[in-house]
Amino acid sequence: MRFAAFIRPPYLLRMVTLSAIIFMAFFIFAMNPEPSYASAPSAQDAAMSREAAQAGHELASDKVSSRYAPAPRLHARDYPRINGVNGRVSVWLAAQMHLWFAAFVLSVPIFVLILEGIGMIKRDRRYDKVAYEFIRVSITAYSLTALTGGLLLLSLLVFYPQLLGYLSQIFGPTMLAYAFLFFFESLALYIYYYGWHSMRSGTLKWLHLTTGLLLNASGITLMFIANAWMTFMISPGGVDSAGVFDGNIWHAIHTALWNPLNLHRFISNIAYGGSIVGAYAAYKFLSAAGTEERAYYDWMGYTASIIAVAALLPLPFAGYWLAVEIYAYSQQMGVTLMGGVFGRIFIMQAVVIGSLFLAANYYLWCGMHRSDGAYRYTRYVKYIAFIMFLCFLVWFTPHTLVLKASEELAMGGRYHALVAPLGLMPAKNTAINIMLLCTSLSFLLYRRANRVSVVTWSSYGNAAIIALYVAGTLNIIFLGVYYGYYTDTVYKVISSIPQVSTTITVISAAFIIEYFMLRGAREFAPLRWGRMPRRSQYALVLIAVSLTWLMGLMGYISEAIRQQWHITGIMKDNSPDAYTPALSYAVKTVSIGTIIFLGIILFIFWLGQLKTSEGTSA
Secondary structure, three states, rough: OOOOHHHOHHHHHHHHHHHHHHHHHHHHHOOOOOOOHHHOOOHHHHHHHHHHHHHHOOOOOHEEEEOOOOOOOHHHHOOOOOEEHHHHHHHHHHHHHHHHHHHHHHHHHHHHHHHHHHHHHHHHOHHHHHHHHHHHHHHHHHHHHHHHHHHHHHHHHHHHHHHHHHHHHHHHHHHHHHHHHHHHHHHHHHHHOOOOOOOOOOHHHHHHHHHHHHHHHHHHHHHHHHHHHHHHHHOOOOOOOOOEOOOOHHHEEEEEEOOHHHHHHHHHHHHHHHHHHHHHHHHHHHHHOOOHHHHHHHHHHHHHHHHHHHHHHHHHHHHHHHHHHHHOOHHHHHHHHOOOOHHHHHHHHHHHHHHHHHHHHHHHHHHHOOOHHHHHHHHHHHHHHHHHHHHHHHHHOOOOOOOOHHHHHHHOOOOOOOHHHOHHHHHHHHEEEHHHHHHHHHHHHHHOOOOOOOOOHHHHHHHHHHHHHHHHHHHHHHHHHHHHOOOOOHHHHOHHHHHHHHHHHHHHHHHHHHHOOOOEEOOOOOOOOOOOOOOHHHHHHHHHHHHHHHHHHHHHHHHHHOOOOEOOEEEOOHHHHHHOHHHHHHHHHHHHHHHHEEEHHHHHHHHHHHHHHHHOOO
């Protein structure tokens, strides 16, 4: 790779943009780490301190109190206003746009590195080629991640300067680390991308893989740092009841929700990145002119979809852990989350998640048509689809129905005798675990569609796999029904643990048996990549659109559970917009953001196609 590549106008503009954001962050947080109200306390602040002392709020020590101020008590006049601009919605959309792009550019390098390593081990250039195209798709999105991050920072400075000042007082060192890590990640990304073809063999290939490893390590660390700021606002730690920081940054970072949120976002980002790349492959497949090009993008879409589905399988478990920790931190917050004002949003979430699994299974079933041997297993698809549909109905059934007064009177109350039990978590945990088993079974059938086992014990292996799925399903149903409805309430939560263990055990054991059964297997017929119905590609697009909308909706909930607080119990939101918006308003706002983001993604896809066409014509 030549140095001249770095000084071409498009790349130079990106580097200048990134550097400008880095230095702006450095100027804000490094040159002015202490907010003005901390260095020069007013009479009102002194009165607040006396009131806190009289209420029993004591500072940790004189040394700490001299360095850190309590959380400010704000009034409506403390929030700057711009005519015609809603500050809350501006910050909301800027933050969501940044998170969408960040999730994409964080996840893509992870499986790009994995694919590159597989290609080097197997000496298969296809993996290297598709990995390069993955990273090429994300390179433009990386610049937009930086731009939306700068927009978010600017929005916070304009509309919520006091909140940003208080957070910078506590997290100043991590904000500096974030800025320098972002610069390092940018450098690693450009070396990794533009050095791809120059570092393709020998020692340089290992150096290239090392650069990719450093790129992913810095990206994941950035996510962990940003998660610390968010979880501090929901479940603050390292501060007393007046909001005075104790001086230990680790206490503020390692809050009650930090670890579960890290795991949940790491898995969901991988699923999201795979879905966006899968949508790109579908876009290229549908617009492909030749058979060879269609076959290549069919294989690319399959690879991306497998990554997305593999990450979707453990995602409900990670989300359940996060919800349990929210309940453990604040039972009131937990009830508000799933049983209160946001309960209806979780019904919408259930519909979207069920649609995701149905779309993923549908794509796998369509993929079986690549093989002439699929006829041996396609007859089982209708049974899997029927079970999936039943579980889907249970999954989004609400505990209480939205009824008119006359309907409620006719039914005798808000709780239906048959529907209400299906709205409880034991039924939903049972349904989602069975859906996960069905999805893994669809993948096993897809793998077998073009292979014929040659081991002598294949009949016993098939019997063992069937027994595993049957016994696992029965055990999941028993745990959900018995411990969910016929024992003490405490077992409703505890029963989910053996259900999850059963699902993981069945899937793992079945895949291990399948792996050894198909070792040395012969092909039934050559796989015909590109022989996919066009409707299958719309399933990939549906997965990407649904995940985008779902991430926006869940992002709203994760912030809205703080309700009237900027920082729960520490810093109250007294702005004119300090209210929980109606669910219809929130859904419309998230939907508008989703449309804007997907429009930008389509533009990125078009740019990639334009670049490819230009390169081909040249």
